Amino acid sequence: MPHIPDPDEDDDLDRAPTPKPVHYAEQALLGALLLEPARLADTEPLIAQHFNSHTHAMLFTAIRTLPPPDPADHAKDTAWLNTVLNHARPHAPGLNASYLHALIQFCPHPKHAAAYARMIRADKARRVLCAHAERLASTASDPGLPNPVASVLGMTDDIGRVLDSLAEQFAPHPGSFPRTALPPEVPRQASEEDLDEERLLLATATAYPAEVPHMRWLTEADFLLPLHAALWQAITALVHRGGMVDPVTVLGEAQHRGLLTGTLTPKDLMALVSTPAGSPEYWGEKILQRALLARAQTVAARITTYTDDLANTPHQLITGSRRALADLGSLRTRWTRATAPQHAPAEVTPARRGQPPRATSPPPQPALLSPRTHR
Missing domain, CATH: 1.10.860 (DNAb Helicase; Chain A)
Structure with a gap:
């Protein structure tokens, strides 16, 4: 031969x-x-x-x-x-x-030129999609951007347009969903500043419960610490029932929900919800923004995993990537509601706090609320 x-x-x-x-x-x-x-x-x-x-x-x-x-x-x-x-x-x-x-x-075989050309175009589609996903991941994790959410959402729009263009170039086929095994989600890392923002939300929501009904765009899944998510549920439940809200009533609701443990005492919980600063919507937006950026990184990782699997056809890449983007859809909708002009958050002002604006982190909360204690 x-x-x-x-x-x-x-x-x-x-x-x-x-x-x-x-x-x-x-x-x-x-x-x-x-x-x-x-x-x-x-x-x-x-x-x-x-x-x-x-x-x-x-x-x-x-x-x-x-x-x-x-x-x-x-x-x-x-x-x-x-x-x-x-x-x-x-x-x-x-x-x-x-x-x-x-x-x-x-x-x-020269007569197979058309097939070779299709392989080349398919690989280019893979590389283009991978490059967009890498840029999305880089942007979502860049702490120096002045408006990270706008940048991230703009990039997801770009990926959507790329997918629409690819869908016109490559015909669908049976079994179009990728069979690629996705990696487990990386747990979100919580800095002390991030946890401070969650604590401040809980305290300001307790101090100004009238603003809580306007914050249906914030969910328990947006919180980093499960304890904070559970306390947010307790506060919103009190508000939606029309009950009186203050540190003592929040303590009572937390007791009924089984949140008091050997490491979380009534005194600790009272201290947690008794140091308001600014407005609930201000801190809520920061928490929602962090959740949205984390989800964008997850979406980028999923798309990259699909593109790294050479077994996926272009249409499988399109289908899998669209589903990944859809996971960001609900967060995007909630962000739009949160930042609508009629719900613009109040800034942290001296009048609201009764003291000069905070230049450093708020007073430290009890050590039991650190991410090492409640995960």
């Missing part, structure tokens, strides 16, 4: 330690086009930007740019191949004639 030379054996252009399938699809397609230039018509709508290898993209550009040779003349000499090489070499200096001939010999 004759040996089919591998271009990698003779040339180190764009060599990867472990080439992915698209590497061979690109080689096979270019070999088909160099051998039978008329096959270019079978590759639409492939463009140079779809290629993973810069060298291969430059070769494809040269093939598309130059007039095709006469088939009879092309079968007799290498004049057109030399022209292609001269056109591409300024943009890919390492390119040489032996690489072009190796590509021709590597191509199994």
Whole structure:
């Protein structure tokens, strides 16, 4: 059986330690086009930007740019191949004639050019989607952004548009949901500042319960500490029942809900809900923002996991990514409600607090409320 030379054996252009399938699809397609230039018509709508290898993209550009040779003349000499090489070499200096001939010999069947082109386009879709997910993860975890939620939501919109575009390019098929096993969610990390904000919400909600009915956009799942989530449920239950709300009544509600334990005493709980600062909506928005950014990181991780699994077809990537984005939908809706003009949060002002605005964290709460005690 004759040996089919591998271009990698003779040339180190764009060599990867472990080439992915698209590497061979690109080689096979270019070999088909160099051998039978008329096959270019079978590759639409492939463009140079779809290629993973810069060298291969430059070769494809040269093939598309130059007039095709006469088939009879092309079968007799290498004049057109030399022209292609001269056109591409300024943009890919390492390119040489032996690489072009190796590509021709590597191509199994020139008539399969359309299939090779589809493989290249599919891999480009994977890389584009992965790049968007990586940018989303980076943005959602960047503490220096002035308006992180707006940036994150803008990026999710971009991903949605990418998915819509890909859906027009790749037809659906049976079994379109990816079977990729997703990694377990990473537990959200709670800094002392984050926990301070949750404590301040509970205290200000107790002090100003009239604002709580406007905060249906905040849910228990948004909290980092389960104890804080349970106390928020207790306070909102009192408010919605029309009961009187103060530290003592919150204590009573917490008792009925079984929240008092050997480590959480009545005195500790009273202290927790007795140090208001600012308004409930102000702190609630900060908690909701943190939850939204954490969910965006989870969405980005899911999409990246899908794109890393080469078994997924483009349509499986589209379906899985859309479901991942949908998980952010409810949080996005609640954020829109929270930040609507009629519910703009009050700033932390001296009039509200009875003292100058806080320059540092509020007084420390009992040690039993640290994330190490209640998880």
